[in-house]
Amino acid sequence: MSGEEEENAAELKIGDEFLKAKCLMNCEVARILDHKYDQLQQMSADPTNQISQVFEKSMQYVKRFSNYKNTDAVRQAREVLSRYKLAEFEVWPFFRLKFPRHLVTFNHINVHLQLCVLGNLCPDTVEEAIAIVPSIKSKGRKLEDDAIEKMLHDLSLIKKFE
């Protein structure tokens, strides 16, 4: 990552390494870490060896800040967020040649980033959603307020009927 192009969540600028990575919501991470914890208990005689501080603190954190507890709800939440096709933008080949790679911020990874932040923070209002993820209004295919409202409403329904 070059020095001048600083990473910035508000503008969806992230490092090259993460362009191919997949973003996960806290609730999804909670499930993975739980499973991993069980695996570690079975795998080694002294499981506390493999459980690092980072793992433990992360596990506590995601369990506390998970919005959706059961598997179905998690899947539904991801479906709702993906349905709204946040920041969908087709980068034609010649754009990639013209502009430096780090400026091409609209790609698959960024869609996930936006939806994960929204899934984690669960804003109550459209205003709040725009305040915490400004890029849903400023980048790529902009979402109309109505669409944002409907999406937040669908998310709250999943939580209610969990």
Place this chain on the structure above:
Amino acid sequence: MVFMEVDLSWNVIISPEQLDAKGLLLHKAIILRLMDDIASRKASKEHGYYVAVTTLNSVGEGKVRELSGDVLFPVTFTCITLKPIKGDILVGTVDKILKHGIFLKAGPIGSIFLSEKTMRDYKYVGGDNPMFLNDKHANLEKDTMIRFKVLGLKWLESDREFQVLATLAADFLGSL
């Protein structure tokens, strides 16, 4: 703060005692060694905190290191990482309250500082249970959960961790 699942590569070094004829034990030794290495590594400036190795994707051909007899295996694996970046909205818990600001913790990030300069409408109240008071919002005291924005970051090579500078100066931030 969003957790990412990233594909990474590493060199796992296995000592001769662990090299068994049975392939399965070797595989297990590689996985355990990898997890150990990643756990000790804790975090890096590029990837952030290494939370957990989820899968071992490939193990390359082992190369014997002449002097020690150890074998080096290049591996690729998938790992869950967590990297705070500027502009991130995070939720943290109050750890310590001082006159000039609040120290917070959020998951593996142990060092988050919220300066009182970014908390314009809050007033510090000292005593046995120090806190920051505000007419319109809830008080900020030990164990309060606060939603904040990352103003800046610093990577500390010696401690292998990030130092985060937080702010409350934006809409929809503050105690939950």
